[in-house]
Amino acid sequence: MSPSHKGKKPENVFTPRAPDINDKMYVQRPELEQALKRGLRTNLHLLIHGESGSGKTWLYKKVLKENKFEIFIANLATASRLGSITAEFSDLINSYEEPQKTGYSEIKKGDVSAGVASASVQHQSNYKIGEMEPFEALLKHISQKSSGKPSVLVLDNLETIHSDPKLLKELADIITLIDDSRYAKYEVKILIVGVPGDLRSYYNNTPHLTTIANRIREIPEVSRMTSEQCKNLVKTGFINELGYEIEDFDEIVNHISWTTDKLPQRLHEYCLELAFLGQENGGKITKNLLDDVDRYWLQTSLSASYAIVESMMNERETKVQRRNQTLYSLGLVETEEFRVTDIEEILRKEFPESTVDLTLNISKALSYLASQNNPIIKRSPKGDAYCFSDPKYRMCLRAMLRKRDNVDKVEKISISDIS
Ligand SMILES: Nc1ncnc2c1ncn2[C@@H]1O[C@H](COP(=O)(O)OP(=O)(O)OP(=O)(O)O)[C@@H](O)[C@H]1O
Ligand SMILES: [Mg+2]
Structure with missing residues (x-):
């Protein structure tokens, strides 16, 4: 069938940043889907982690929808901006309800007499007697909206509060509270989603928060x-x-x-x-x-990564472009971590003529790349190997560098002449 018969536009088929799933384009990931499904059947709260763009949001939306869960999403990035997760809960309630019916929206508009500058602080502290505190109000709202169906409160973008002990403590409080009978009666499960996977170890290593780690079940990393x-x-x-x-x-x-x-x-x-x-x-x-x-x-x-890699390349005139050969070899690495000897092996294989019988100082080339202002590689946590400082550099090297046959030289694809 010719493309015109289908009538679909490329941008409606390939949607790199679309938060909503296109069911026709969703590719099954059975192991992750199973793991999440199993997690939903336990009485633990869940953690999904994986690097940006790996498909966490699509995964939970697909599985929750298929299993008839109602989804409510709170954004921890907003919580970070407002200074508290509770403030984000208040905002969510506001967005669900008509403004004039809530006490919070009035405060948000700037109740000067309250004498507190930040709307976020007011969110937390100014709910009136007889009114529910925002977290409970949100759970109640979720429970009513779901009318008997199981429901999940997603806390997305964990990475935005990851280095903020105050907000991590607040998250721990939320996880503890939701199992308290006053909150548990709403039967809402929490699903935490974000880039870092070490939330449980953080709570495990923080003595008074250890019990939280036992309430969270981690889904295997969402990766390639x-x-x-x-x-x-x-x-x-x-x-x-x-x-x-x-x-x-x-x-x-x-x-x-x-x-x-x-x-x-x-x-x-x-x-x-x-x-x-x-x-x-x-x-x-x-x-x-x-x-x-x-x-x-x-x-x-990848234009920003391109510019950084470009700035690290040897000038064209250099006789042996050892650094360029090193960059090219880095692009060929398949593992997360790599050592000097791994790169040397690849480089000798790829560039036999210019390396035969020579000692190569790959160690120096790698430390150069790791010590620049925008380093494309960095030492691994243990310090005995390297890894990419961001996975996009590997992709960039792969798309950008070409080996010129027979002369052991590396060339970059030029993007400057694209209009
Ligand atoms: N299972 C899948 N099948 C097909 N395409 C997918 C799938 N999962 C993700 N994608 C594609 O990848 C894009 C990014 O996925 P998603 O938004 O779920 O990533 P993420 O891990 O939540 O990223 P971030 O951490 O930045 O929020 C989607 O917009 C979609 O185009
Ligand atoms: Mg996402």
């Missing part, structure tokens, strides 16, 4: 998709949804998976650029479009 899942995503998007033809399917999928490191958000970004070019190409996806897609994707999604 599998090769099979990437393949499904590409197939569903291009063939089923857009009705495009893909030549050299396996080769193209391999390139997409490799370059985007199989991170869902990056896959969507990359496929969107490819779909735009495919559309101009009459609905045909061919591998000779990939170099251009790499450039467009670098420019639209």
Whole structure:
């Protein structure tokens, strides 16, 4: 079927930052879905973690919806801005109810006589006698709205309060309180979502908060998709949804998976650029479009990383571009952590002519890259290896650097000439 018959636009199929799920594009992740489903059947509160763009939000929305849970989402980023989680709960209640019916909205508009400048502090302290405190009011609201259905209160963006002991203590209080009979009667489960996975260990290491760790069940880390899942995503998007033809399917999928490191958000970004070019190409996806897609994707999604890597490259004139070879070799690393010897092995294999019988100072090249203002790699927590300071650098290196055949030189794809 030709693309015009499908009538779908690439931007409605590949949606890198869409918070709402597109059911047709959702790729099953059975292990994570099972783990979350099992967690929902226990009486523990849950923690989902994984790096940004790994699919946490899509995962919980999909599983909760399928299992007929009502979802209510509070944003810990707002809590951080307002100075308390309770303040965010008040805001949520405000957004659910008509302003004139709540005491909180009046205070928010700036009740000068209260004499307290911050709306957030007022949220916490100024509910009147006979009125419920915001947390209980929110639970009550959730329970009423759900009318008998199981419900979950999601606290998303944990990373925004991660280094704030006051807010982490407030979160601990919330988790303790919700199991108290006064709050437990509303039967709301808490699902904490965010980038760091060490919330339980934080509470475990904070003596008076240890009991909290026992109330939280951690879902395995949401990370990369599998090769099979990437393949499904590409197939569903291009063939089923857009009705495009893909030549050299396996080769193209391999390139997409490799370059985007199989991170869902990056896959969507990359496929969107490819779909735009495919559309101009009459609905045909061919591998000779990939170099251009790499450039467009670098420019639209990774331009800041591109500039940083570029600033670390040897000048063109340098005879042996050891640093460039090191950067190229880093892009080939598959593991999270890597040692000097791992990089040296890759580099010797990739650049045999310029390394044979020579001692290479890879250790120096890596410490250079780790000691810049914007370091692309950093020492691992134990200090005996390195890891990328952000996973996007690996993708950037993969999309950006090309080995020039036979001369052991590395070149960058130029993005400056894209209009
Ligand atoms: N299972 C999936 N199938 C297909 N696409 C997915 C899937 N999960 C995520 N995506 C794609 O990745 C994008 C990012 O996913 P999501 O918003 O769930 O990530 P996140 O981990 O919540 O990120 P953040 O930490 O930044 O909030 C989605 O908008 C969607 O395009
Ligand atoms: Mg999210």
